Amino acid sequence: MFNQIAINSNTYSGFSLEEAVQGASKAGFSKIELAAVEHTPHVLNGMSEKELRDIKTLLESYRMTCIGIGAHSNLMTDEGIDNLLKAVDLAVYFDCSYIITSTGEAHGDGDVIEDETILVRNLTPVLDKCESKNITLAVETHGNNYATGSALGKLSEKLNRRIKINYDTANVIFYGDVMPYDDLEVSMEHVGFIHLKDKLGHNQEWNFPAIGEGHLDFRRIFHILEENKFPGPISVEIEFTPDGPKNLAEVDKAVKSSFDYLKKLLGQES
Numbered sequence: 001m002f003n004q005i006a007i008n009s010n011t012y013s014g015f016s017l018e019e020a021v022q023g024a025s026k027a028g029f030s031k032i033e034l035a036a037v038e039h040t041p042h043v044l045n046g047m048s049e050k051e052l053r054d055i056k057t058l059l060e061s062y063r064m065t066c067i068g069i070g071a072h073s074n075l076m077t078d079e080g081i082d083n084l085l086k087a088v089d090l091a092v093y094f095d096c097s098y099i100i101t102s103t104g105e106a107h108g109d110g111d112v113i114e115d116e117t118i119l120v121r122n123l124t125p126v127l128d129k130c131e132s133k134n135i136t137l138a139v140e141t142h143g144n145n146y147a148t149g150s151a152l153g154k155l156s157e158k159l160n161r162r163i164k165i166n167y168d169t170a171n172v173i174f175y176g177d178v179m180p181y182d183d184l185e186v187s188m189e190h191v192g193f194i195h196l197k198d199k200l201g202h203n204q205e206w207n208f209p210a211i212g213e214g215h216l217d218f219r220r221i222f223h224i225l226e227e228n229k230f231p232g233p234i235s236v237e238i239e240f241t242p243d244g245p246k247n248l249a250e251v252d253k254a255v256k257s258s259f260d261y262l263k264k265l266l267g268q269e270s
Contacts, residue, residue, distance in 0.1 A: 001222060001234065002266040006031035006067050008195065008237040010040045011255060015248055017042040018058060023248070025062040027256040028263070032059070033068040033235040034094065036087060043069070043094075045086035052093055059094075067233045068098035068193065072140070075103045076113060081122050084137075088129045098193055098233065099135055100166045102142035113145045120158060127162045138166035138193040147176030149187025156190045164192025168237070169221060170199040170208050177203050181220055188228040196221075196262075197237045208239040210254035212261035219265060236262070 007029040012020035017034075020042065024032060034043045034055075043055055059066060071087035074080035087099050103119065104111050113119055123137075130137045139152055146152045149172065152165045165187055169180045176183075184191070198214030201207040211218065225234075238254050245251045 001226060001230075002263065002268045004230075004232065004234045005029070005196075005259075005262055005266075006033055006233050006235045007255060008033045008035065008070065008235040009042045010035040010037070010070060011236070011238045012042075012251055013040040013239075014244060015251065017055065019248055021058055021062050021064055023252040023255055025064060027252070027259045029236075029255070029259060030063060031065050031067045031233065033070050033098075033100070033233070034066055034090075036069050036071040036090060040070075043090060045083060045090065052090075056094065066094040066096045068096050068100055068138075068235065069094065070100045072100070072102045072142075074111075075101065075119055075122055076111065081126060084126050085129055088126070088133055088135055091135050092133050097134070097136055098138055099130065100138050100140055100193060100195075102140045103146055104143045111144060116155070116158065119155075123159065123163070127159070131162070136164055136192055137162075138164040140166040140195065141168045141171045141176065143175055148172050148178055149183045149191065151176075153187050153190045161190070164232075165190045166193040166195060167191045168195035168197055169216060170197035170214075171195070173199050173203050174206070180216070181224065184221065185224050188224065188230065191230065192232050194225070194230070194232065194234040195237045196234050197239070206239070207241050208237070210238055210261070211236055211258035212265075213254075213257070218262075222266065 007024040009020045036043045069091045073084045172180050198211050198216050200214045
């Protein structure tokens with residue numbers, strides 16, 4: 001499983017992509033999920049060919065492989081669907097196989113989806129384009145409507161399993177008020193991507209520290225993944241507290257601590 005581990009560049013929200021790549025590479029990561037959202041604009045639709053080429057060159061210079069585009073979009077709006085359609089082109093450009101989205105806003109998703117048929121209709125052109133490019137669309141356990149793997153599994157069935165779940169191990173606590181273990185187990189047939197995130201504090205407290213510094217049992221989580229022979233990416237995401245990290249050094253330290261913890265947990269110590 002260790003070779004499936006990547007860093008989510010959203011961990012470096014507020015810092016440049018170059019700082020993210022440098023810090024993650026120094027920590028030991030060789031795979032990255034590129035954040036393509038307004039609050040972490042490491043790669044965006046509408047970037048020039050030169051800007052995209054510079055990003056590709058940056059990744060190559062650090063021998064960093066892009067494994068996915070984190071392009072969270074509100075799927076109930078025309079703007080959100082347009083953004084996701086364009087994100088498919090980004091995934092093709094960076095030669096990665098996954099696009100990650102939620103169904104609502106990336107932050108403060110409190111909307112209620114009353115008519116799921118609209119969501120299914122809106123997603124159809126995105127799925128058509130993804131499938132034509134051999135890209136997998138993974139919808140994250142996130143927000144007011146699909147906070148758990150169980151809920152997203154039902155949506156996947158309605159879409160004839162054309163979507164996969166991006167299972168965020170801490171979001172299911174924060175948004176869904178459930179622990180990830182049993183929920184992950186019953187969702188595994190639909191899971192295609194993992195956001196590996198730790199949790200501190202009460203369930204609705206925004207406190208997502210370095211992996212191994214919260215109260216999640218990652219040994220149990222990885223046992224579930226291994227038992228189900230999960231083949232997909234496992235993207236480490238650290239979102240700290242509402243105050244955010246003090247500085248870049250604090251982010252780099254958390255990233256290094258997470259990598260070392262996972263290396264030891266997964267039996268990769270030299």
